[in-house]
Amino acid sequence: MNDGAPIEEVDALLIGAGIMSATVATLLKELDPSLRIVVFERLTRVAGESTDARNNAGTGHAALCELNYTPEKSDGSIDCTKAAKIMECFEQSKQLWSYLVERGLCERGSEFIRSVPHVSFVTGAEDVAFLRKRFALLQQNPLFRALEYSEDPSTLARWMPLVMSGRAADVPVAATRSSLGTDVDFGALARAMFARLEATPGFDLYLDHDVRALEQDADHQWRVRVQDETLDAPLRYRAKFVFIGAGGAAIDLLDASDIVEGQGYGGFPVSGMWLVCRNPDVIEKHHAKVYGKAKLGAPPMSVPHLDSRFIDGKRELLFGPFAGFSTKFLKEGSYLDMPTSVTADNILPMLHAGIRNVPLTVYLIEQVLQSTEDRMNALREFVADARTEDWTLEVAGQRVQVIKKDDEVGGKLEFGTEIVSARDNSLAALLGASPGASTSVSVALDLLEDCFTERMQSAPWREKLRAMIPSYGTKLADDEALIDRVRAHARATLGLDA
Ligand SMILES: Cc1cc2nc3c(=O)[nH]c(=O)nc-3n(C[C@H](O)[C@H](O)[C@H](O)COP(=O)(O)OP(=O)(O)OC[C@H]3O[C@@H](n4cnc5c(N)ncnc54)[C@H](O)[C@@H]3O)c2cc1C
Known part of the structure; x- marks a missing residue:
């Protein structure tokens, strides 16, 4: 990797300027302001991939409306473990964001987060029974106590007039609603976090800089080659710690790092699309995020929902996501991303995962082949009188699901998020995209616990962590x-309502 360019030494080098790098860099700088940190982003803007508001659903995932976080088991019982965990994580995110707003992140929290009620809506006797049981179970956790439940169509019409209008009276309906729900513009949040970081000594963000190669020296430090696209010149860095926060591209960079822990991972990209409402009268009639139940065979992240959004301070209405398939790992990536990511290490896990997930592949093919009218009909299950002329189709971000080795079945497709860190703690990569940006704070904390273990346990860092995130190290559900x-x-x- 020696091309004659001078080497710059840094404490931490972060790849990608999305919400994850913004959060990792913010925490590190708060914990130790003397650290020299650089972030490289290949695009000419911050948060241009999944973190951009139009590329994700902006749901502050807190398990207040997402039915896939409370799966029904084969014996009919409902497992609320994941819901409880995600709620705890989102509460940590809100605590850090509150701390940052108090310290000048932005003028008002509403620049990136707004209260939007979260509603789970089901129809049919079987799903109504499921929702009733789920509500009763969640009520046992104090974090969910403010959740409301109703089977009364007139109450539901008050909660979501657009969804209840024109609905057949003989079909049982039920919903839960929480005024704790939020809509988050993660793009605006990441931009504010980077702007704040850039005003801090010892921090630099370089846009239009593509990280091309990384190699570890005998002293465990990383030599990183970056292409400065503005000058078309290579740059060389040496870093004590590297975070691969490159979204869908993280798999390739992890492979390039050659760490043993990164072997055998593959990626399966799932693209998304929204129907976006263009009629202000319709937009005004809805103020909620209404989540339904996923169709059989659908991946968990393609649960349909009708979302009130606040993007660049403007009210919007989006429905989706409709899943799709593209071989790109990033929205602005290359169609060769997936084919070129196949290596001798991951080919077997990928083949095994492919064989085990035929229904998912069939589902994605069906989704790709949908016509505008098919998509409008899916929307009409939520908004019975939706008119095609009021809605347009827009492309969302790419999610790359993790495929990993599995001793029993050869290879598995996972829908969660995974931190892969080097044994010597000098490098960590974030793979996967769910529950995503909402849990960025707890993911960053886990990552720092892995890679900065001693300092995270030291008294000064623990004290600072508790100042930023008062619930850090405790279980909120145990402390009303x-x-x-x-x-x-x-x-x-x-500036939230609840
Ligand atoms: C359709 C959809 C809906 C979603 N809905 C929600 C939701 O409602 N709520 C929620 O919390 N989460 C949601 N998510 C997930 C959430 O958007 C992501 O988890 C989150 O934005 C990931 O942030 P990130 O910083 O890891 O990655 P990204 O935002 O993708 O950022 C990675 C950055 O790395 C850069 N990069 C890549 N390679 C290089 C390189 N070699 N050199 C330099 N830079 C590089 C990219 O250009 C990009 O800017 C959704 C995602 C999708 C796709």
């Missing part, structure tokens, strides 16, 4: 007084 305190603080600083 703390729940009330952190939520009241978030309401006041972020």
